[in-house]
Amino acid sequence: MTPPDPIAGPSVAATSAGSREGAVAGSPDAARGVGARQFDGPAADVHGVPQSRWFVAAFLFAQFGLTLILLGTAGITLPLRYSELDPARKAQLLATTAGMGGVAVMVSTPLFGRLSDRCRSRFGMRRPFILGGVASGGLGMLLLSSAETPLETMAAWVLAQIAYAATSAGIHALLADAVPRRIRARVSAGFGLAAGLATVAGGQLVDRLPDSPLWWFGVPALICFTASGLLVLVLRDRHLEEAPRRPLGVREVAASYWLSPRRHPDFAWAWVCRFMVTMSILTVGTFMVYFLTDELGVSRRDAPRQVSLVLAVYFTAGILTTLFFGWISDRTGRRKAIVWTSALFTAVGLGLASAAPDLRTFLVCIAVAGLGQGAFVSVDVAMMTEVLPSSADTGKDLGILALSYLMPQALLPLVTAPLLAIGAGDQSNYRALWVGAAVLAVVGALAVLPIRTVR
Numbered sequence: 535m536t537p538p539d540p541i542a543g544p545s546v547a548a549t550s551a552g553s554r555e556g557a558v559a560g561s562p563d564a565a566r567g568v569g570a571r572q573f574d575g576p577a578a579d580v581h582g583v584p585q586s587r588w589f590v591a592a593f594l595f596a597q598f599g600l601t602l603i604l605l606g607t608a609g610i611t612l613p614l615r616y617s618e619l620d621p622a623r624k625a626q627l628l629a630t631t632a633g634m635g636g637v638a639v640m641v642s643t644p645l646f647g648r649l650s651d652r653c654r655s656r657f658g659m660r661r662p663f664i665l666g667g668v669a670s671g672g673l674g675m676l677l678l679s680s681a682e683t684p685l686e687t688m689a690a691w692v693l694a695q696i697a698y699a700a701t702s703a704g705i706h707a708l709l710a711d712a713v714p715r716r717i718r719a720r721v722s723a724g725f726g727l728a729a730g731l732a733t734v735a736g737g738q739l740v741d742r743l744p745d746s747p748l749w750w751f752g753v754p755a756l757i758c759f760t761a762s763g764l765l766v767l768v769l770r771d772r773h774l775e776e777a778p779r780r781p782l783g784v785r786e787v788a789a790s791y792w793l794s795p796r797r798h799p800d801f802a803w804a805w806v807c808r809f810m811v812t813m814s815i816l817t818v819g820t821f822m823v824y825f826l827t828d829e830l831g832v833s834r835r836d837a838p839r840q841v842s843l844v845l846a847v848y849f850t851a852g853i854l855t856t857l858f859f860g861w862i863s864d865r866t867g868r869r870k871a872i873v874w875t876s877a878l879f880t881a882v883g884l885g886l887a888s889a890a891p892d893l894r895t896f897l898v899c900i901a902v903a904g905l906g907q908g909a910f911v912s913v914d915v916a917m918m919t920e921v922l923p924s925s926a927d928t929g930k931d932l933g934i935l936a937l938s939y940l941m942p943q944a945l946l947p948l949v950t951a952p953l954l955a956i957g958a959g960d961q962s963n964y965r966a967l968w969v970g971a972a973v974l975a976v977v978g979a980l981a982v983l984p985i986r987t988v989r
Contacts (some may be wrong), residue, residue, distance in 0.1 A: 537875040569898070585712050585770055590721060593712075596705055597611045598728040598735075599761025602673070603754045605696060606736025606821070607678075608632060610838060611750040612691065614740075614821040617834060619684055625824060625954060625962045629947040632690045632820055635695040636943020642696045651790050658771025660704040660711070667700030668762040668820035674698075675755035679747040701762055706936065707984070710919055711772055719916035723860030726911030730849035734864065737842025770808045784854040800921040801935075808914060809936035810978030812879050813970040815907065816942045817950060818884060830893050840893065846901055851901040853910030860912035868989045869917035873910055877979035878904030881972045887967035906975075920988050 612631065646663055653659045676692025681687040713721050736754065743749040779974040793800035818825070822841055826832040832840045859872050883903025890896035922931045925974075953970045954962040 540760075566952065575941075586648050586676070586768055587814060588768045589712060589770075590724070591839060592768045593705070593708060593721075593722045594728040595761045596706070597725050598732045599758035600668075600698065600701060600705065601729040601732035602736055602739075602760040603675070604695070605733050606739070606754050607675075607691070607694075607751065608635075609733070609819055610736055610740050611747075613821075614834075614837070615687060615747060615750075617686065617823075619682075619687065623684075625821065627684050628824075629950050631691055631941050632816075633947040634688055634943070636940060636946060637658060637700045638692045639695045640937055640940040640944050642646065642699040643703050644934055646700045647707060647931075647936070648941065649933075650704055650707060654773075656770070658773055658774075660707055661674060661771050661843070662770060663704035663767050664762050665701075665766050667697050667704065668759050669700070670697035670744050671757040671925045672759050673696075687689035688982040698758075702936070702958060705765070706764075708769070709915070710922065718919060719860045719869075719890055719913055722915035723856045723912035724874055725915060725922040726856050726908070727849075727853065729853055729911075730845075730908075734845040734849050735773070737838050737845055741838040743907040749787070798921070798923050800987045801931075803922060803981050803985050804914075804918050804921050804988075805938045805979045806937060807877070808918065808935070808983040809941060810974050810981060811880065811914075813942040813945070813949065814880070814884065814944065814974035815937075817971045817974070818887075818951075818968055820946060821950070821964055821967060824962070826904075829964050830890075830896060832893065844897065847897050848900050848904035848907070852911070853906030855905050855908035856912040859909040860916075863913045863916060869913050869920070870985055870988055872913045873917055874908045874979040874982040877911035879903075879983070880910060880915065881979070882906070883970035884975060888965045888972065906970045917985075917988050921985070924973075929945040 579665045611627055613624065616627045618633075620627060632688050640668060646667075649657050650663045653662060672695050674690055678690035681690050707723070709718070709725075740750055740751065743753060764798065822844065823837050826840050826844070827834060827837055855876070859876070863872055864867055869974050880903050883899055883901070883906060886902060887896055887899035890899050918935055922935075949970070950967060953967045954964070956966040
């Protein structure tokens with residue numbers, strides 16, 4: 535239950551600074567990313583190279599695979615594994631692991647985005663990061679499957695997340711590189727649907743696999759590798775062939791993590807919105823297994839099946855609003871109203887779920903939250919691409935934007951610890967956690983209102 539991480543009018547081809555103007559679409563120069571028009575305003579209309587008819591399908595399948603491995607592991611297999619390794623400290627271990635992984639990904643994702651912007655490989659700018667990350671991440675998942683202590687589990691998960699951060703940076707950069715603005719909200723909706731489907735499939739997959747960590751972690755890793763590999767095969771990647779840039783120094787590396795809120799206020803407010811809503815959904819999604827088992831009486835063995843049911847309801851409700859509001863947003867060009875109202879709707883669903891007395895009532899409440907998140911995911915991503923400062927640093931800027939849904943992982947222990955401790959005695963108060971998540975979603979909705987350059 536995490537928003538994934540990352541389009542009215544003609545699109546403008548663009549590459550990095552220093553390229554010549556006047557390349558014809560489909561020409562060899564355009565295919566290499568050379569000779570395209572430089573665009574230094576908001577990067578909303580930019581795409582790098584015309585793609586094949588198979589690109590969107592492969593793009594969404596790659597997002598499916600990445601979500602399957604990341605959210606499926608964090609939301610289902612890691613909680614189950616900690617229930618086996620240390621039942622008494624499972625909630626604390628899970629929060630700590632999520633926090634450590636969040637810090638690692640938060641540091642690595644913007645840097646991978648910046649490096650991909652500067653990549654002059656003959657294979658393209660994004661391909662090396664997508665494929666290299668998913669291959670290294672698969673090795674990390676194998677280490678995770680063989681971990682026998684909580685410390686080993688934490689270390690393996692951090693290593694895997696750093697590797698997959700490279701893949702994520704490459705994939706999300708393609709949303710600005712390769713998807714024209716006129717269909718971006720609809721592709722973003724598909725992005726959200728792929729992520730939601732992967733989240734549901736993760737529970738179904740674990741429920742049907744043998745009760746073994748090797749299967750739990752290995753099979754999703756293989757699916758993710760296959761999906762990213764197909765994207766790499768069909769992708770017409772951008773290439774940098776101009777003179778070498780200044781070497782990447784300390785100042786340039788530091789700039790990978792920062793954009794001035796004063797110079798780019800709309801970008802900053804969009805960042806705050808995504809951060810708050812992500813923090814909200816991540817908080818409840820991380821502890822979903824424990825909410826069902828400790829608050830609603832679901833057995834540990836039945837937990838994967840029931841989590842899958844909850845996510846299926848959430849995902850199905852989201853479909854109803856994702857496709858509709860993605861189409862409405864593209865037709866009207868309006869983003870803000872849909873984003874802030876959908877975030878409020880999410881808050882209502884989470885607030886009601888916090889008081890659910892049984893699983894049936896909880897499913898109704900989670901459907902309400904799903905309706906809100908469906909609309910939010912389809913339009914929020916499109917809105918964020920329209921507040922990017924420059925096309926020359928798309929990967930870096932999207933990396934900074936990625937911090938809005940990576941930092942919540944790092945801050946998860948700090949946010950959840952006081953909520954779990956409210957009046958709970960020796961037990962964790964998961965209901966207070968859901969109330970806190972609803973408040974965060976409200977704050978996210980309010981953050982959209984000051985944005986001016988997007989309707």
